[in-house]
Amino acid sequence: MLEVFIGFTMDNPTMLASGILGVSGYTMRRVAKSGAGAIVTKSVGIQEREGNPGPVVLEEEFGLINSIGLSNPGYRKFLDEIRIAREGGKPIVVSLFGSSPEEFSEMINYLEGEADGFELNLSCPHVKGLGMEVSSDLELSEEIMGEARKNTRKPIFLKLGIKNYLELGKIAEEKKLDGVVAINTLPALRIDLEFKCPSLGGVRGGLSGPCLKPVALRCVYDLYSELDIKVIGVGGITSGEDALEFIMAGASAVQIGTGILYKGLEIFKEVENYLREYLRKEKCALEDLVGIANVG
Amino acid sequence: MELRFKCPSTRSKVMILKVKRENYKVKTIFFKGKTPNPGQYCMIWIPRKGEKPMAYSYIGRISGVSVEKIGNFTASIHALKPGDYIGVRGPCGNGFSVKKEWSEVLLVSGGVGIAPLAPLAEKLRSMGIRVKTLMGFKTSKDVFFLDRLRSKSEVVIVTEDGSLGIKGLVSEALHSEKLDQYDQVVVCGPEAMIVSCIEVLENKNFTDYQVSFSRYMKCGIGLCGHCSFGEIVTCIEGPVLSREEIMENHQDLGVFRTSSGRREIV
Known part of the structure; x- marks a missing residue:
């Protein structure tokens, strides 16, 4: 009843957002077993x-700021982690960052056999020269998307930040990507008054958690009304109601990250159960609800 | 909304009250804070240098962490003087599990692994539980907390070069122990030492043990997953793991994840 097709089939519309518990194949396998419909890797x-x-x-009253800084073992070493994560029995979407089309095609070619899809992270807000700075360059982003599409028939999603999200979404559609994911953490920073220095070791960070929800909803809403490809909602989802709000705005699936810190891994089942009960009560299918509140 | 895991991610600014040299490469810094349980850790922040997890080695209204100088960050801790300020986030993690019905416990340490076991020995004694400690070090120069442990427990000291106590590995001393008399064995030390000790315990069919693991913890709130041991996120669900948890995730025994997240076999 909650089955969703976004280029692959998920048994429910929840996904693990990139960056949370996604370094190790074993922790991803655990999240898969906890009920997430699909996993997006670090x-x-x-x-x-x-x-x-x-x-x-x-930790903030309104959410969380992180500055992990795209730590990762390099895509070759990551293949084993993906293999372990697959044991959870859920589709594995590999999140990729890079600075040139060639880098993306190299990684996609190497990982394609083990991945069920790819998410292009052109929007990480806390690393210079990567992520957000790539998506500021629309031409480069377009080349990356085109090159990625040439190299795989598996689903490709574009992870969007707040900057240029509609323009980038339209390019993603032109380049025949399968969907867009909105939105990444927002650029953030804090100063420690007592030590008179930035509160984060990496200085610049990304804001996530409940405070992001209205911003993310706006992006999902706009993208759904402008695009025909799938929109996946992410940002501040901590309950079934939150997920439903994203779905009614236009999201075909939702990703959960920071919400795990508030509710534990049970959050995936909580959202799934809420949606199942809602569909039963309303006597409708999930796809009937996608974008139902979107009046353009 | 509150974080579910009560590992405080807000830092408090604390003053260093005292610095004590334990040996040529280990110093203890003391500061005030919430009273931790033995086996818990805190994230020590030195502004502009970084933030790392350290196990509490002294426990009370004034707590302490004993730090071995191994790199830039630990060198910055060694440079601290009374009156300096640092950021502390803690107590974090689960700590050792202790049962009042126990009558005798064996502690096994390798190197600085004695740090969280020393306050555990004190807690066990205060509960009337007998304690024996097998302390392993590379050489006599590395030894610390010996008198502290001797005042609370029977101590067997082992050095790899034989410069103090028995010559050999602490896992060999564990092998020589009659384990039946112990209600629990508690192990803390480097990964390779942990692996050997678990092998000894399992070979002897002794299953009542717990181990405090050292993993690369970055966030301390269960977000990044760098510290994972199999499916367990050690920063919030550890660092002390039961035998059952270790066995269920044995594939990560002897495997350490570097700061990039790359697996490294010890």
């Missing part, structure tokens, strides 16, 4: 990266 790149010095997280 973003991997060409080179091994240690990431930023600590502190890498700040």
Whole structure:
């Protein structure tokens, strides 16, 4: 009843968002077994990266700021983790970051056999020269999307930030990507007054959690009304109601990240159960609800 | 909304009250804070240098962490003086599990692994539980907390070069122990030492043990997953794991994940 098709089939519309518990194949397998419909891995790149010095997280009343800094073992070493994650029996979407079309095609070619899909992370807000700075360049983003599409028939999603999200969404559609994911963490920063220095070791961070929800909903709403490809909603989902709000705005599936910190891994089942009960009561199918509240 | 895991991610600024040299490469810094349980850790933030997890080695209204100088960050901790300020986030993690019906417990340490076991020995004694400690070090120069442990427990000291106590590995000393008399064995030390000790315990069919693991913890709130041991997120669900948890995730025994997340076999 909650089955969703976004280029592959998921048994329910919840997905693990990239960056949370996605370094290890075993933790991803655990999230899959906890009920997530699909898993998005931590973003991997060409080179091994240690990431930023600590502190890498700040808890705020309104959410969380992180500055992990795209730490990853490099895409080759990551293949084993994907294989382990697959044991959870759910589709595995590999999140990729890079700075040139060639880098993306190299990674896609190598990982394609083990991945069920790819998410292009052109919107990480806390690493210079990667992520957000790539998506600021529409031409480069277009080349990356085109090159990625040439290299795989598996689903490709574009992870959007707040910047240029509609323009990039339209390019994603032109380049025949399968969908867009909105939105990444927002650029953020805090100053520690007592130590008179940035609160994060990596200085710049990304804001996630409940405060992001209205912003993400706006992006999902706009994207759904402008595009024909799938929209996946992410940003501040901590309950079934939150997920439903994204679905009514136009999301075919939702990703959950920071919500795990508030509710534990049970959040995937909680959202699934809420949606199942809602569909039963309303006597409708999930797809009837996608974008139902979107009046353009 | 509150985070579900009560590992505080807000940092408090604390003053270093005292610095104590334990040996040529280990220093303890003392500061005030919430009273931790033995086996818990805190994230120590030195502004502009970084933030790393350290196990509490002294426990009370004034707590301490004992730090071995191994790199830039630990060198910055060693440079701290009374009156300096640092950021502390803690107590974090689960700590050792202790049962009042126990009558005798064996502690097994390798190197700085003695740090969280020392306050555990003190807690066990205060509960009237007998304690024996097998302390392993590379050489006599590395030894610390010996008198502290001797005041609370029977101590067997082992050094790899034989410069103090028995010559050999602490896992060999564990092998020589009659384990039947112990209600629990508690292990803390480097990964390779943990692997050997678990092998000894399993070969002897002794299953009542717990191990405190050292993993690369970055966030301390269960978000990044760098510290995972199999499916377990050690920063919030550890660092102390039961035998059952270790066995269910044995594939990550002897495997350490670097700061990039790359698996490295010890």
